[in-house]
Amino acid sequence: MTLTLLLDLDDTLIDSNMDEFIPIYFHALEKAMGEYVSPDKMLKYLMLGTNEMIAHDSPDETLGQLFDRNFYPNLGVDRSVLDPKIAHFYDEIFPTFKYLTNVRPDAVDLVEWAFGQGYRVAISTNPLFPKKAIYHRLRWAGLAPEKYPFDVISSFENFHFSKPNPAYLAEVLGQMGWPDGPVLVVGDDAERDIQAAHKMGLSSFWIADNDASLPCGSEPVAGRGSIGDVRPWLESVDQSTLLPRYQTQSAIAATMKSIPAVLKEILSPLPKDEWSFSPTTEEWSVVEIVSHIRDVEREVNLPRIEAFLNDDNPFITAGDTDAWTVERGYAQQDGDAVLTNFLAARLETLSVVRALKEEEWLRSGRHAIFGPITLEEQLGFMAEHDRVHLRQIFEIIRKDEKIKSI
Structure with missing residues (x-):
C-alpha cells in the first residue's frame, strides 16, 4: 500500500x-x-x-x-x-x-x-x-x-x-x-x-x-x-x-459534494476525442462512465433516498444499470452536456441530504442484495460507487496519456 x-x-x-x-x-x-x-x-x-x-x-x-x-x-x-x-x-x-x-x-x-x-x-x-x-x-x-x-x-x-x-x-x-x-x-x-x-x-x-x-x-x-x-x-x-x-455521515456527505467538483476540474479541459477513449473493447470510456453515474443519480440514488424517507421499511431493488450503456447509447453522448446534467442531478440529491435529520439517517429498509439496511448505509454505498468510478476515470486518462506518449 x-x-x-x-x-x-x-x-x-x-x-x-x-x-x-x-x-x-x-x-x-x-x-x-x-x-x-x-x-x-x-x-x-x-x-x-x-x-x-x-x-x-x-x-x-x-x-x-x-x-x-x-x-x-x-x-x-x-x-x-x-x-x-x-x-x-x-x-x-x-x-x-x-x-x-x-x-x-x-x-x-x-x-x-x-x-x-x-x-x-x-x-x-x-x-x-x-x-x-x-x-x-x-x-x-x-x-x-x-x-x-x-x-x-x-x-x-x-x-x-x-x-x-x-x-x-x-x-x-x-x-x-x-x-x-x-x-x-x-x-x-x-x-x-x-x-x-x-x-x-x-x-x-x-x-x-x-x-x-x-x-x-x-x-x-x-x-x-x-x-x-x-x-x-x-x-x-x-x-x-x-x-x-469513510463510513461516517460527515465523510459520506463530503464525498458526495466533492465528486462533481473533481469531475468538473479534471474533465472540463479534456479534449473531445479523449472523452470517448476506451483502453479495451470491454472497458467503458469516460463519457460512458459519466453518463452512467448521471442516470444512476437521477433514476436510482434519489428515488432510493426518497423511498427511505417516505415509506416504512421500503424494499430496495437491485437493477442492472450497466445494460443502459448500450441501450441508451452512452458512447455517442456529448461529454460536456453529460457532466453538466450530472452536476444538476447531484445538486438535487445534496439538497435532500443536507436536510436530513439525525433520525432520518437511521431509517431502515430491506435491500435485495444486502438485506436489512439503513439510509446511512445506503448513502455510504452511493459514496463508494462515486469513488470507484472516479478511480476508473483516472485510470482511463492515465492509459490514454501513456499511449499518446509512445
Missing part, C-alpha cells in the same frame, strides 16, 4: 506569522489598487469575497469564481483595468513578503524523504489564495513546485471547498484519483486540519506542543509533535492503522 500525505503549509511546512502577514498583505494590495479603488472599498469586498469562500459548501463553482463574483462587480471599475494591477502585485510585490516567513529544514527533509519512499504528497493548504501566491509561499518554504512532484497544490482557482469543510479534504483526495491506501493529514490547526480530518475519516498528525489540547470530545490524533517528528513516527507506525474510514 502506498501512503498518501496531505500536508498543510502555514506553520506546518513553513513558519509564518499570519497575524503579522495578513495586515501587511492587505495594505500592500490596497496600495497596488489605490489608483482606482479606495482602501475601504477594496478591503470591504476583499473580506466579503473571502468570507463567501470560507462559507461555500457546493460543487457548483470554484472558490476563485465565487470570489470574483463578490469582489469585482462591487468596485465600480472594469475588471480589465484592475487585472494587470493585480497580476503585477502577485508577480512583483507579493514575493517581497518572504521576510515574514522562515524555512523549516525538517519540513524539507520530510518531503524529500517521502518522495524517496514513493509516497504521494499533496499540499493541502487552505485554498483562499490564488495559485501564484501559494507557489511563492512554497518557494519560501524551500519546496518549490518546479522541483517537487506534488500530486495536488490547492488554490482558489482549482478548488470548490475550503478548510475546515471536510469536503475540502475529499476534493484533495479526489484530485489525486482517490488513493485507496493509507492517508495521513499533517497540520497544525486543531479545527481546520485535525478535526476536519477526523470528520473525513482520516488519520492525523498534529503539529503541536505537548501543552496544546483539542476541543473537548475530539477524537484522539494518531500522532503529534514537531514536523521533524513525523518521519520517525511514520517509520515506527503500522501504516495499516492509517487506512481511511
Whole structure:
C-alpha cells in the first residue's frame, strides 16, 4: 500500500506569522489598487469575497469564481483595468513578503524523504489564495513546485471547498484519483486540519506542543509533535492503522459534494476525442462512465433516498444499470452536456441530504442484495460507487496519456 500525505503549509511546512502577514498583505494590495479603488472599498469586498469562500459548501463553482463574483462587480471599475494591477502585485510585490516567513529544514527533509519512499504528497493548504501566491509561499518554504512532484497544490482557482469543510479534504483526495491506501493529514490547526480530518475519516498528525489540547470530545490524533517528528513516527507506525474510514455521515456527505467538483476540474479541459477513449473493447470510456453515474443519480440514488424517507421499511431493488450503456447509447453522448446534467442531478440529491435529520439517517429498509439496511448505509454505498468510478476515470486518462506518449 502506498501512503498518501496531505500536508498543510502555514506553520506546518513553513513558519509564518499570519497575524503579522495578513495586515501587511492587505495594505500592500490596497496600495497596488489605490489608483482606482479606495482602501475601504477594496478591503470591504476583499473580506466579503473571502468570507463567501470560507462559507461555500457546493460543487457548483470554484472558490476563485465565487470570489470574483463578490469582489469585482462591487468596485465600480472594469475588471480589465484592475487585472494587470493585480497580476503585477502577485508577480512583483507579493514575493517581497518572504521576510515574514522562515524555512523549516525538517519540513524539507520530510518531503524529500517521502518522495524517496514513493509516497504521494499533496499540499493541502487552505485554498483562499490564488495559485501564484501559494507557489511563492512554497518557494519560501524551500519546496518549490518546479522541483517537487506534488500530486495536488490547492488554490482558489482549482478548488470548490475550503478548510475546515471536510469536503475540502475529499476534493484533495479526489484530485489525486482517490488513493485507496493509507492517508495521513499533517497540520497544525486543531479545527481546520485535525478535526476536519477526523470528520473525513482520516488519520492525523498534529503539529503541536505537548501543552496544546483539542476541543473537548475530539477524537484522539494518531500522532503529534514537531514536523521533524513525523518521519520517525511514520517509520515506527503500522501504516495499516492509517487506512481511511469513510463510513461516517460527515465523510459520506463530503464525498458526495466533492465528486462533481473533481469531475468538473479534471474533465472540463479534456479534449473531445479523449472523452470517448476506451483502453479495451470491454472497458467503458469516460463519457460512458459519466453518463452512467448521471442516470444512476437521477433514476436510482434519489428515488432510493426518497423511498427511505417516505415509506416504512421500503424494499430496495437491485437493477442492472450497466445494460443502459448500450441501450441508451452512452458512447455517442456529448461529454460536456453529460457532466453538466450530472452536476444538476447531484445538486438535487445534496439538497435532500443536507436536510436530513439525525433520525432520518437511521431509517431502515430491506435491500435485495444486502438485506436489512439503513439510509446511512445506503448513502455510504452511493459514496463508494462515486469513488470507484472516479478511480476508473483516472485510470482511463492515465492509459490514454501513456499511449499518446509512445
